[in-house]
Amino acid sequence: MKKIFLLIILLSSFAFTQEITESENKLTGILYTDSRITLEEFTEPSLPVFIPRQANKKSPFLAGVLSLIIPGAGEIYTGEYLKAAVFIALEAGLVTAGLIYDKKGDDKTSEFQNYADQYWDVVKYADWIVDNTQQEIDIDKNTQGLLPWERVNWQQLNNAERNANSILGEGFSHTLPPHGDQQYFEMIGKYRQYSPGWNDFKTENNGSTWNVTTPKMLYYAGERGKANDYYNTASAFVIGIYINHFLSVLDGVWSAINYNDNLAVNMRVQGQQFADHYEYIPTVNLKYSF
Structure with a gap:
């Protein structure tokens, strides 16, 4: 074998x-x-087959995610630098404006709350209710160092407010939340029921008439309105931020799809005949449509 x-x-x-x-x-x-x-x-070999390949394709999903995180990032990824600059500039402008107006709202809120603590007195308001409805409210006027809202029995105050509606007539129907509550600062400037607590309310002139608006109450309401306007403007800029993100996501996805449609890359191994031999040479054909 x-x-x-x-x-x-x-x-x-x-x-x-x-x-x-x-x-x-x-x-x-x-x-x-x-x-x-x-x-x-020489016998020429059979023609090589084209090998189609996609080079540098852009992922629409990734472009959308990038733009969702930072508007314009998806456009940078797809090479749309001008549009990226627009989205980034819009984002920066909207965020800056939103922060500015939110800060203005905070500052104005501090101003009108300090104004209320200076010119509106819950002790004065409680005294007026006692004098005009003959109800009992414990008010500590003797202890030193107490703030006005620390001198009044708040539960008795609210009970007296509920009962006052039947005595003073319709409209006197609100109960005052504790000091510091957002509703506290809103109600003393919104409802005339609380006008007796303002220091420019003259008991000797108004008597039991409570349904009036004093100049300081009117000014206070205007300052609160300004604070709300600032906050509303800040909220509008926040909505603009969401819209900018949404539009950038759509544009990022579209830019990636458009980029892939315009880009075509083919690779092949091409034969080349020399004087004494035949050689295969890799070639790449790149086509980009504008």
């Missing part, structure tokens, strides 16, 4: 050597003649 195998190898080697020798024997050593012989014996 080993002898047969060895014989096959020897015969194959002899045939291969014979083929090379025959090929070499055809060459004459003359460059012009040998070139013609080589070209006549």
